[in-house]
Amino acid sequence: MTPVQLIFLAVAAVTLAAALMVVLTRNLIHAALWLIVTLFGVAVFYVLLNAGFFAVVQVVVYIGAIAILFIFAAMLTRRVMQDTGPQLNAGSWLAGLVAVLSFGGLVAVLSQWPGFSSQAAALPEGADPLVQLGTALVSPDAYVLPFELASVLLVAAMIGAITVSLEKKP
């Protein structure tokens, strides 16, 4: 077992445990915090996949914005939601079953794929994934369109969020 593998396994364990805690914990704030741990784990995975940029973006966007947003929302809706009531709904057993079966199914299907156990090839020399990404996002014959649309989407989401949560002036 190479050290990388060990690291991977450790981080994977932490991530998955944290993810479980997210979905199982009663207290919503705790769930949000566990989410942050999970997101951190995911960030580590990005690093292991030579996508360092993503790790940073993960931390900044997910943890720094989204998770915080979750905490805010939890706090804003806390009054009613007493953390003492049940937090799993009636059909959760079925959900769990479906989740397990889906996992099993996914693994079974993927393991049929010949490329399932392929190793990582070496990165091409001199290739900088980050530069490549940046170039691709703004070059017209690459992905500038989705990029611009994404920004439009973000604007729309922003406007939408503001509109939805705007309180009517009396």
Added chain:
Amino acid sequence: MIPLSWYLILAAALFCIGLFGVLGRRNAIAILMGIELMLNAVNINLVAFWRYRAAEGIAGQAFAIIVFAVAAAEVAVGLALIISIYRRRNSVVADDINLMKG
């Protein structure tokens, strides 16, 4: 070296945990958290496939970036909606929002 299968299994596990959270939690915010987990699992999958299978190109990464953006937007709007519902109905329990009951 880490075989691709580990990443895929990890992502699958994460996805399924998120799926359970979506389908099984009462609180709407917790459901959104589950969705975040699922999106993250997808992202991991995308980047893993880029790294192991299509590292020459940049398509995987571009896809992952867009997913980030979409996820963010979606969370923002989702939470705004939840806040709005909470203001109206004083409840964020998903089961209570059943106006479309047949």
Added chain:
Amino acid sequence: MTIDTLIWLIPLPPLLAFFVIVLFTNRHRALSHSIAIGAALLSWLGSMVVFFRALQVEHFGEHPFGSQINWLQTGDTWFKIGVLIDPLSAAVIFFVAWTVLMIFVYSVGYHNYGQPKGDHDRKGLPPHGANVVDAHLHKHQVPSIEPMYSRFFAFIGLFAFGMYTLVISDNLLTLFAGWEVMGLCSYLLIGFWYGKESARAAAIKAFITTRIGDVFMLLGIAYLYSATGTLTFREIFAEETLAHLASTPAVGGFLGLSAAGMIGILLFIGTIGKSAQWPLHVWLPDAMEGPTPVSAMIHAATMVSAGVYMVIRMFPLLSAGAEHGALTSPMLVMSFIGAFTALFAATIAVAQNDIKRVLAFSTISQLGYMIAALGIGAYVAAAFHLITHAFFKALLFLGSGSVIHGMEHGVLHTGDHSVDPQDMFNMGGLRKKMPITFWTFLIGGFALSGFPLITAGFWSKDEILADAFGHGHWAVFLTLALAALLTAFYTMRQITLAFLGQPRTEAAKHAHETPWTMTLPLVVLAVFAIGYGWVGIPEHFPVIGGLLPNWFHEFVGGTLAHHPEAVAFSRWPLLTSLVVALGGLGLGWLTYRHYKAGAQDPLQKLLGPLHKVLQSKYYFDELYDKVFVKPVYWIADTFTNQWMDRGVIDGFLHAVSRLMLGIGPILRNYFDKPVVNGIGDFFGEGSKKLGRSMRVLQPGKVQSYMLAAMVLAFGTLFYYIYRLLRP
């Protein structure tokens, strides 16, 4: 117009009169009687023309008037009907025309035309009289006009049509048609005053009794037709046909009769019914319920005569197969029944008190004479007596009607309605009050008794007795002689009680003569009652014998193929006639001339309990009631009505309806509700249940939707990828 066409037209005027009166002129009395009398006059005129033309033809029997038409197609041939006036029917139509006309005229006065309407008169009951106030403010009751005046004339018009049709027929079918029309009219006219229970009963009795005879007659006609293929008289009486009928045995070998014998007897039974011979005589006395013109017409002049006319007409058939002098079976039957009835009815007549009833039994008795005469083969004598009897009996009935009218006037005058105007014991001394009626009645009565020389009845009755004596039929001779004695006796009894002596009641004291419309016919008929006898004086009669030719014998005798011989003259039957006629008349006068009001009938004293039997007509009515009428009623009411109709048929229907009523709810509960409703409900309720059960798919919860989506999506996805990766 030829004679043959004229004959066809003779019955029509009365028929038309019937229809016109019934349809149009029922309310107009004068118009109705004028139409009726006018029609009778037209028919009379036609009959007279035909008769006098017939007299001019030499050997008329061989060249009769007549014509035929094809009436009904029967296979390849035609059934023909037609008219025939041969000597017999010419003589008969003569008397029919006169009597019918006289009776029509008489009816005008009889039904009190010109009198006011009665106070309490109702249709269906005889008129009661009206109260009038005269110039001196005296109130008295007068006879009132008959409420159903026009109807009477319509009915007698129809009746006249029936009789004329019968007389002019040349075949049994139209004869039978006329016969039946008269049967109907007798029912209508006997029951004319339908408000009276007794009249209704009498009408039914008459119809049913004659019907019994008619059924057998119809059987005879049918048998005759099937044996010979024709019903026309001249064809039946052809030598070969008669010989054939006489030689073939009757159907079923009945009592060894020949076909001719059987047919003859069957036809004769029709006459027994129609001419009221024993045993079917019971209807005639009761038929006196009808108005007197009806009694005269139907029961003297025409209808009962039709029965005798028919057997006279069928004489060749009845006598077919007889060896010279011997009697055939039908003739034996006829002579027995005729003679028996003559005596039987005469014995009953002596004990009757009602003036019309005496005449009724007298008619039965005289018809017996005619039939007995025919039975012994005295063809001409029977026809002669038929015609003379028609005249004097019609005269007697109309006279009795006049008497009754006079008595009724007296009853109304005195106001004593307890007095029966028809009871002879309430009369007396009417000779002075009603002279014309008296003299004409006397003439009629003498004719009936056979008063010598000057009355027609003497000549005809004497001829029958002579024939019976001359051919050696002793039983018939003695019976008829005895009956003649009784006839004379009861006739004189009747005349004495009614007309001679002193009035025995107030009503009789106040009777008065009837109007000219009633007395004129009496006078006319009296002329015939005297004069008609002189056309038939036998050739070898002492003193007067050869003075006048025996026209009647020559004329009517010519009807037969073999002209009958006149019987040789013998003084014994003549003496017998004289003795019984004068003796009977004398006895009657002697017995009753000192009769006082309220006293017992001298005859009753003489006969004792036998008198009661005679008066009750030998209890034949009671016998028939017990033996025939009551059982038939039982069958009709108890058996057919209650058991069969109500019990079986209605019971069956009730059972069916109960069954249906039972089936109804069963069907409803076991088929309609569960199956039919079930199917309907299945669709309705089923849809609702399906919907409700499918509601669970729409809980409104997002997570449920997502769960479902996940399951399906993953499932499908895995399946296809699996298939893809593992081909």
